[in-house]
Amino acid sequence: MIEATLNTAQPQVDGKARLELCRHHFPLLRQRVNGKPLVYLDNAATSQKPQVVIDTIMRYYMEENSNIHRGVHYLSEKATEAYEGVRATVRQFLNAGDTREIIFVRGTTEAINLVAHSYGRVHVGKDDEVLISAMEHHSNIVPWQIVCEERGARLRVIPMNDAGELLVEEYEKLLTPRTKIVGLAHVSNALGTVNPVKTMVAMAHARGIPVLLDGAQAVPHMRVDVRDLDCDFYAFSGHKVFGPTGIGVLYGRESLLNAMPPYQSGGDMIKWVTFEKTVYNDLPYKFEAGTPSIAGGVGLGAAIEYLTKLDLDAIGLYEHDLLQYATARLSAVPRVRIVGTAREKAAVLSFTVEGIHPHDIGTILDLEGVAIRTGHHCAQPVMQRFGIPATARASFAFYNTKEDVDVLVKSVEKVIEVLG
Amino acid sequence: MAILRDLYQEVILDHNKHPRNFRVMDHCTRSKEGYNPLCGDHYTVYVRLEGGVIADVSFQGAGCAISKASASVMSQVLKGKTVEEANALFDEFRGLVTGRTDTEREAERLGRLAAFSGVSEFPARVKCASLAWHTLKAALEGGEGRDKVTTE
Known part of the structure; x- marks a missing residue:
């Protein structure tokens, strides 16, 4: 190797x-x-x-493959340790405050769907507004459209100029008491624009509005610090950052995640199940139903370590x-x-x-x-x-x-x- | 370079630059919109039928060289054909672009359509070549319906 x-x-x-x-x-x-x-x-x-990511995935399947968070046997503990170790790596990579704020998902699309459906369904009501930008990827448009349709809310769009830059003064006007959440691309996949997200997050926060950043195109190219950006949610995909497909990350502010209902449900996201009542697991597991992409996670960890060294x-x-x-x-x-x-x-x-x-x-x-x-x-x-x-x-x-x-x-x- | 010239043959380059029958038809019997959501190719095909014979075909819209040239050549070869003959030609064309037709043996019968033989080497472009034909077929079958035809 x-x-x-x-x-x-x-x-x-x-x-x-x-x-x-x-x-x-x-x-x-x-x-x-x-x-x-x-x-x-x-x-x-x-x-x-990179070879190191390919080798790590191969080694995982050859030496550690097992289901996580379940068995008491040696392999299960090894696999759990590897997977949870990646959560710590991701926390450090994004400079998040706590590993409870790092949710593993399939990719950016699933991360945005999680927030749209879990946060959106609780906080977006009739005649409310969800604000996105004119340069969003379909994955940061369609989930919000669906939530808006279901809740009788309206999707508003921050316009851009001919260079492909968001009009920040128009954004200011679009932030109203009806705005329940803002969804923004950190970097546009079609235009390459790096949006002034730190300023835009601060503007929304001045009105008490949370902000989700789609970081799929940013994370491979720049250092991202979610505490410095002060965003409430940050999503990225493993496969765009030299890791495998099928794994991605949602960072969420702990206080918001705690108050959100589960997105998907099943194994691993529970503490106690009876036919009458289920007690959900704590963060981050509340949002991680079912066996995840363990090999994907391990591969993502190798990719992030590689990138960080570079x-x-x-x-x-x-x-x-x-x-x-x-x-x-x-x-x-x-x-x-x-x-x-x-x-x-x-x-x-x-x-x-x-x-x-x-x-x-x-x-x-x-x-x-x-x-x-x-x-x-x-x-x-x-x-x-x-x-x-x-x-x-x-x-x-x-x-x-x-x-x-x-x-x-x-x-x-x-x-x-x-x-x- | 040879494979490139197989795809972009002179006939195709010419029809792309100077599409024939590239116009809206005011008094058409039927029209239909065709759309390829993958690459955004988008055409409207117009037909005027006179007693089961295609008296005129035209098209409007935008798309890649292959799709535009295909619509243009189609509009020429179908004029004067019956609906049955048009359907048979579509089958021939499909065989050609998916590589099921022996183009050398069939060259004479295929005529100008033979220019699209190179498409069979490019699976991703078969839909481009077929879009106008699918749209025409839907127009002939579906009457005045306004639904779009898509390649997906």
Whole structure:
């Protein structure tokens, strides 16, 4: 087995060079696609996994696999210890106050559904309002829409400008006594905008309104401190942060979580069951019904430890540099328009080419070994806002390089050459 | 590059740039909207029937090169055909883009449609090529219904 050799990276190389060396930790990136070296630029959809994560999952299944919180036998205790150890790792990663505030879920979508259905059903009533932004992913729109329909409440939307920046002064006006909760993307998956969430949380709190942040696109690219942000809920997915699919995290403020009813029910979320009455378990287990993705959790722990060793601040700087380079190079190609030009951006480059549909761009890039996403990126209202059916989207991780960007740009030029 | 040219053949590039019968039909017998939610391709297909014969076909909308060229070529090949002949051609076309048709042997019969033979190498693009055809078929079968046809 190959262990990630982070600690042995030469101390004399600077942060940037050290990150470029990490590419070899990702076995999938070594392959060729359509006869060309793979250039993987679809990290906003899912990230690739370092060897250390793959090895950890394999080791778990080979040496520790057992159900957790149940048996008194050796393996069950090992598995429980591993899984609960990850909860402590996640707490530290997000700088949450207590492991009781770390709920394991399937991913960001399930985390938002949990809050919408558990918190929303209790606190959102007739004629109340739920406030989200114009750049939300469908997973931070549809759950709220369903709750609003059921409760006779209204979904309001914070508008954005042509650069893809939220209009904070409009947000201020939309915060009313009827607003029961605010749901915001920390980073937009379609535009790359980094929203001023700390300020926006403070504005909502000034009126006693809690805020949920969708951190799916933020956590892989920057240090997130939920106590500094002062948000009430924070959600992210393991698979976008170099961990496995099927595991994600909901951070919730303990006082709010305690007052919320269970979302799903069954085993593990109970203390005592009779046919007449059930006493629910304490946090965080109250929200974790059924056998969870234990291997997923263990893999997520390995991913977070890997990422923490790399240093998220160094990753942020490196990716900022890469995004600036990619933006400059791609903007210089005739007929290319960048969609999403906010001042604060992270790792996402959405673009269109005049007269060429993104789907055709995606197919031709694939033949060049370049993997990007084309379509509406589960953010159809964003496409409607910009009056386009779809975009092509290149999204970066720290294992991408300027050479990757060069191949992207050359391939886009080829698209124009072929389709005219 | 060869496989790229197989997909984006000259006929397709030409019809994408200069789509034929790309217009709203004022006095159509039937029309239908077709939509591919995965990539946002969206077309309306118009048909004018005269005694069981397709007298005119046109379309409007937006989408990728494959879907637009397919709608354009379809509008040309269907003019003057009976509804039965149109359905038979759709079956031929489906066989072609899903790789079930021997294109070399059938080339003469397929005519301009043979330009879409490369699509069979790109499973993700079969829906693009078929969208206008599905929409037309629904228009012919479904009368004046306003429901959209989707590829999903």
